[in-house]
Amino acid sequence: MVTAQTLPETLAAPLAGFFRYLASEKRYSPRTCEHYQRDLGRLAAWLEQQQLTAWADLSIHHVRRYVANLSRGGLSGQSIARHLSAIRRFYDFLLREGMARDNPALDVRAPKSGRRLPKVADVDQIQQLLDAPPEDPLEIRDLAMFELMYSSGLRLAELASLDLSALDLSGREVRVLGKGSKERLVPIGGKAVDALKRWLAVRGQYTGEAEPAVFVSQRGGRLSRRSIQDRLARWGLRTGADQRLHPHLLRHSFASHMLESSGDLRAVQELLGHADIATTQVYTHLDFQHLARVYDRSHPRARRRSGTIEPRKSPDPKGH
Structure with a gap:
């Protein structure tokens, strides 16, 4: 996990303030705060790779490139959606504190994942x-x-x-x-x-x-x-x-x-x-x-033991 100590102060200080906000004002659980730290820490590391040193420099185009990077890394659409949710929440905080001009993740959507098949028993x-x-x-x-x-x-x-x-x-x-x-x-x-x-x-x-x-x-x-x-x-x-x-x-x-x-x-x-x-x-x-x-x-359990099926009446059209 990327920590505040490994980031430039311009990236680390706003993150630290946000995590304090989640813990003290929002009273999120330690586990939830840990998830935010992990997801936003990954974004901060990517920003450093892109030579961006301020959160206000992140644009919607950067966010889309970041989503593509996550997808290439094997993350599912559901996981990417969680990352985007964390980014939006973080930028809501930055806007409140006057440290950002807009929320660059607001109109970015995660790629759709293949639908998971429901589990069945044989x-x-x-x-x-x-x-x-x-x-x-x-x-x-x-x-x-x-x-x-x-x-x-x-x-x-x-x-x-x-x-x-x-x-x-x-x-x-x-x-x-x-x-x-x-x-x-x-x-x-x-x-x-x-x-x-x-x-x-x-x-x-x-x-x-x-x-x-x-x-x-x-x-x-x-x-x-x-x-x-x-x-x-x-x-x-x-x-x-x-x-x-x-x-x-x-x-x-x-x-x-x-x-x-x-x-x-x-x-x-x-x-x-x-x-x-x-x-x-x-x-x-x-x-x-x-x-x-x-x-x-x-249906495997619909049949009567005798193997016969009684005729059925049609439903009453009046619902009685």
């Missing part, structure tokens, strides 16, 4: 996770949650907010309120239906009829998102999962396994309830019967 791992027998009523609840998340590709928020009125176990469907208050009807696999029935049979031990939530805590109230995350991580440890389990992993695995088996991208996107209207517009005309057929044919 089918065998999921089967091992969901075939583990529950040992008490709360684990019966947990297994029902995890089965439903994987069965229907629910988001964490959708699962936590789910009410009893949204479940139709006889029709094997759940009505989900997704992002942007967009409602969708999603099939529930046979395994998840069985798990939900087992949970509903013991749910009354923890709460009364007035509580609308499907999944409740030991105290009887709606189970929080954090509790769901913690219970899934705990379940993963118990079943010997080789990676840390989190709700979105089940949703990603649902999407991956469905797409791998069916090859029907439009159906999978509709089942996921994609929120971006620009990318989901072509999927809105798919009828539910088609979605249900793709689901029953493709």
Whole structure:
């Protein structure tokens, strides 16, 4: 790390003042301050190489060249964006102190990184996770949650907010309120239906009829998102999962396994309830019967033990 002692005073003094400002006025943590020191120290070393000895000499063209230098050095777009954020914050401080005329990083953007693919678990791992027998009523609840998340590709928020009125176990469907208050009807696999029935049979031990939530805590109230995350991580440890389990992993695995088996991208996107209207517009005309057929044919845990698939009713267009 470049230190103030290795820099010219014209570069070192403003940096030192900025770091004091972060620690005393902004009360940033030592770790955050250390990140700023590292990123801005790297910029200061580059300035010396360019024979620039004052922060006021840095122009937007210099910043763009610096970004290109970082990119050639192997930094990701996300890391470069962090560097630019530190530079902007530093120059806001310099402007406040009268040590700069403008903020040269204000209109510079980091290069886009390739989109990271979500992590998924393979089918065998999921089967091992969901075939583990529950040992008490709360684990019966947990297994029902995890089965439903994987069965229907629910988001964490959708699962936590789910009410009893949204479940139709006889029709094997759940009505989900997704992002942007967009409602969708999603099939529930046979395994998840069985798990939900087992949970509903013991749910009354923890709460009364007035509580609308499907999944409740030991105290009887709606189970929080954090509790769901913690219970899934705990379940993963118990079943010997080789990676840390989190709700979105089940949703990603649902999407991956469905797409791998069916090859029907439009159906999978509709089942996921994609929120971006620009990318989901072509999927809105798919009828539910088609979605249900793709689901029953493709999802690893959708099939009933007898191997038969009961006919489904179409959703009520009035939403009842």
